Amino acid sequence: MEHEAALAERQFEFPGPVVNISPFGSGHIHDTYLISCSDTDSSRFVLQKFNHNVFKNPQQVMINIQKVLSHLDQPSRLEPMQIIRTRQGELLYQSDDGVYWRVFSYLDHSESFDQLLNRQQAREAAGAFGCFLEMLSEMDSEELYTTIPDFHHLGTRFDQLKEATRSGSEKRMKTCPKQIEFALSKEPQVIKFCKFLNHPKVPKRVTHNDTKLNNVLFKQGTTQAFSVIDLDTVMPGLLLYDFGDMARTFCNSVPEEGEASQVLFRMDYFEALCEGFFSNFRLNLQTMELNSLKAGPWWMTFIMGIRFLTDYLLGDVYYKINYPEHNLNRAENQFALLADIENKQSIINENIDRQFGLTS
Ligand code: GN1
Ligand code: MG
Secondary structure, three states: OOOHHHHHHOOEOOOOOEEEEEEOOOOOOOEEEEEEEOOOOOOEEEEEEOOOOOOOOHHHHHHHHHHHHHHHOOOOOOOOOOEEOEOOOOOOEEOOOOOEEEEEEOOOOEEOOOOOOOHHHHHHHHHHHHHHHHHHOOOOHHHOOOOOOOOOOHHHHHHHHHHHHHHOOHHHHHHOHHHHHHHHOOHHHHHHHHHHOOOOOOOOEEEOOOOOHHHEEEEOOOOOEEEEOOOOOOEEEOHHHHHHHHHHHHOEOOOOOOOHHHOOEOHHHHHHHHHHHHOOOOOOOOHHHHHHHHHHHHHHHHHHHHHHHHHHHOOOOOOOOOOOOHHHHHHHHHHHHHHHHHHHHHHHHHHHHHHOOOOO
16 A cells, blocks of 8 residues: 555655655654655655644644745745645645645755754854744734644643543553653742743744754754754744743653763853853843743743653653653653752852843
């Protein structure tokens, strides 16, 4: 039987016959393939089988992406990817079994990283996200759909973990009492930081909401970051989410999949991140929003840790896994990072203040 990706690919128009389809990338949500056409080297495309369980309304996701891409379509350091429509002119193809597929252009001569190699890369990648967010700051966030409600809501995610400790697998619960206790002990901090949600001085902006290092493309063999990809979660959000998720993924001394005992929050990378970000995102921030950024690294690291732990307790219903303890190991990695962020919180704050001339 022909592979479903080969069947889906025929619904889209490419510049030449498709000669190869192979699995691609390291995402946790969709199934992704790289498509190569025979005509030239630059004819490559990204085909995705859309995860309808995670994104309940695929059409709204695509409309958000389209709006953001058209906004980014102006001269800047960023090269936007393009949506390739179906032969019928649609943003998505739905196969007879109800599954959605979509295609994007592939940006050639590009590479991405799960882990930083040096400070220059941190500066560049944060600069790319800074530029992206500055350009989108002109958009009214209400123009976009909220495709996953409460996606980075600290209180909701914490409640979901609590619920999973009641309804989740008892067998799994017994394998991780320490991790559950660690997470639940953070309730006072969760309550404290929740003040930034719905605060009149912390505006809703158009945010990316998945500012992982590997969502920045670099020109192959250089340190030049030239594109921001994976726009699935562009929607109204707080700046602290994007700032925090950069810190979470740039400054971890090991990848998200790596050994927890080796994890450190790298301040040298955080300094470079701040330099790169604030020299490209040049809006004047009010004090309350600036302070909210200080909560970002803790907030996003904690959220990701408890999301992985919740999914482990619920039996791996959300993230793709390669082995049974995968989500638990990811949670442990994030909790180790969280502990080091707590140790370094005052230097994190000083670094942010320094960017705004608030300390020497
Ligand atoms: C998921 O699939 P990927 O890697 O783009 C998740 C993000 C998490 C990330 C953890 C829609 O993103 O929120 O940060 O895994 N995306 C969704 O690596 O849940
Ligand atoms: Mg993503």
